[in-house]
Amino acid sequence: MEMAGVDGIQYRIDALRRSGGTIAGAFWYVNETSLERAREWEKTWGGKIGKNDPFVFGRDWYVDASNRKFSMRTFDPYDYMIREWTPSQTHNISVSGKSGKTTYNASLGYLDQNGLMKLAKHDDFRRWNGAVRISTEINKYITFRAGANYSKRNKRYAYATNSTTRRPMAIPLPLGQYLSYGI
Numbered sequence: 001m002e003m004a005g006v007d008g009i010q011y012r013i014d015a016l017r018r019s020g021g022t023i024a025g026a027f028w029y030v031n032e033t034s035l036e037r038a039r040e041w042e043k044t045w046g047g048k049i050g051k052n053d054p055f056v057f058g059r060d061w062y063v064d065a066s067n068r069k070f071s072m073r074t075f076d077p078y079d080y081m082i083r084e085w086t087p088s089q090t091h092n093i094s095v096s097g098k099s100g101k102t103t104y105n106a107s108l109g110y111l112d113q114n115g116l117m118k119l120a121k122h123d124d125f126r127r128w129n130g131a132v133r134i135s136t137e138i139n140k141y142i143t144f145r146a147g148a149n150y151s152k153r154n155k156r157y158a159y160a161t162n163s164t165t166r167r168p169m170a171i172p173l174p175l176g177q178y179l180s181y182g183i
Contacts, residue, residue: 005074006042009035027069028061034070037062041072051079086114102136120158128152 013035016024023031045059055061060073094107108130115123133147 005076006035006038008074009038023068025068028071029064029068030070033064034072037070037072038074042074045073049073051075081118083114083116083118086116088113102134104135105131105133107131115158117158122156123158124156126154 009030012024012030013032016022016031023029041060049060055073061069061071063069089112090110092107092109094105096103096105098104109128111125111127113125115125117123129149129151131147131149133145135143135145137143
């Protein structure tokens with residue numbers, strides 16, 4: 001079952017039937033008629049219209065007598081929201097040495113990762129880190145060691161909001177016998 005296609009509409013209609021409903025939706029609605037029209041659309045236009053082609057009234061969507069909007073054209077959110085490939089880079093440098101009974105080490109690092117969300121203004125992670133270590137043998141019984149680490153991180157989330165209702169993508173999941181909901 002492909003949840004982003006006509007199967008997804010069928011899944012929702014099956015949940016409606018189990019609960020005794022006939023129509024569901026908020027901005028875009030689904031019902032038995034829209035399911036059949038989506039199947040017809042898939043036979044006529046499936047594979048011929050690309051994800052970036054315009055969304056045309058009459059061909060791809062319609063309005064019923066109650067002024068409710070129904071889409072016959074299905075979309076896979078993955079195509080619009082997820083990048084297939086994102087660059088990442090890591091750089092590290094270190095210096096170490098010894099002078100007499102003293103050893104030392106210093107290192108620096110940088111990490112840069114881009115996120116997967118296409119629509120996000122920001123979706124990335126950066127980290128800068130550094131470390132220093134020193135060790136010296138004072139005598140055969142005592143060795144002095146010291147070190148310090150530093151790390152700074154900056155994560156910019158794709159969708160940073162304080163809203164409990166805003167989600168970048170709803171994934172249909174079965175939640176019981178009568179519901180089809182998303183996370």
